[in-house]
Amino acid sequence: MGRASGATAIAAERSRSYRPAMSRIPRITHRISALAAAAFLALGTPAGARAAQSAVIFVYHRFGESEFPTTSLRLDQFEAEIAELKNGGYTVMAIPEILRAIGDGRELPELTVGISVDDAYLSAYAEAWPRLKKAGFPMTVFVATDPVDRGFRDYMNWDQIRRLAKEGVTIGAHSASHLHMADAAPDKNADEIARSNARFKAELGAVPEIFAYPYGETSLAVREQVKAAGYAFAFGQHSGVIYPGSDFFNLPRFAINEHFAAPSEFRNKARSLPLAVKDLAPADPLLMASPAAISFTVEETAALDRLTCFDAEGAALPFTKTGGNRIEVKIAKTLPPGRFRLSCTLPAGDGRFRWFGAPYYLPKR
Secondary structure, eight states: OOSOOOOHHHHHHHHHHHHHHHTTGGGOOSHHHHHHHHHHHHHOOOTTOOEESOBEEEEEOEESOTTOTTTEEOHHHHHHHHHHHHHTTOEEOOHHHHHHHHHHTOOEETTEEEEEEETTBHHIIIIIHHHHHHHTOOOEEEEOHHHHHTTOTTBOOHHHHHHHHHTTOEEEEOOSSOOOGGGSOHHHHHHHHHHHHHHHHHHHSSOOSEEEOGGGOOOHHHHHHHHHTTOSEEEOSSOOOBOTTSOTTSBOOEEOOGGGOOHHHHHHHHTOEEOOEEEEESOSSBOSSOOSEEEEEEOOOSOOTTOEEEOTTOOBOOEEEOSTTEEEEEOOSOOOSEEEEEEEEEEEETTEEEEEEEEEEEOOO
């Protein structure tokens, strides 16, 4: 969606690879992240919560804007999700705290959830935040700065964004114009990041340390640019669960809209566990041609006879298992230009699923 429309050793090694970036988070002194951390500490952890090392992050866009069903959620649906999070044994934490704990190898409460909102639409300010604030749930908003600067009527203004930051909402970056970064030249992406950072510095006094790729689209080259720009971590918009072996510059988030908000579906996602994989191929999310297959090795020791893989529309994708736990997902059709998202799930017992997602982008040229 976008604004238009174990092996334990492997996990430990990946965690060490990203530790330098993550270690900057405890030293955050600017108001945006400090207040977000304070909001989390005030919430506390439910008594008796079990420990875990994974978390689910949800991403929303609009709220109560029925003319945009692919990027909006009805208010009654959102209230039902808040009630599930409030009463279902979850711990809703500020996203910087979640990433800090996972990056440092510390345990989280069982069923840890984070809430993010992309684009800074006005309904996130007027509808989502009052409800989340009443529930005691922290929120992160990734702001695309150009629409705010241009005063688009369905976006927040800088006064409203400053008020959110003052109230403990984490503010993240989302480029300037909300462009397709995977399809843009490096100098264009660099300019977008620089312009966005300049606006945050001017309006909020600090540059965010969190980034979300517009439309969830990225590439190995774009991720290196984002990393070099000083961001501590970055989010995509593909399904999956964050754990110590995650790529901290392409973190998964479950996208929610009117069409994907059934209570049982939301509950399944909120209770998901990571499906740890390695050696994903193609490794670069930017595809130069439609692949015949996407392959990876599952690090779980459990039998894979109940593994299922599917695309963003929920259509099942056939796969074969080769030596060990190597999975090859067949892509029978030629992919059209644009986004392709693979998801694979494996039952984990107690009504829960392990979940892995991989995002890809085929240029529109």
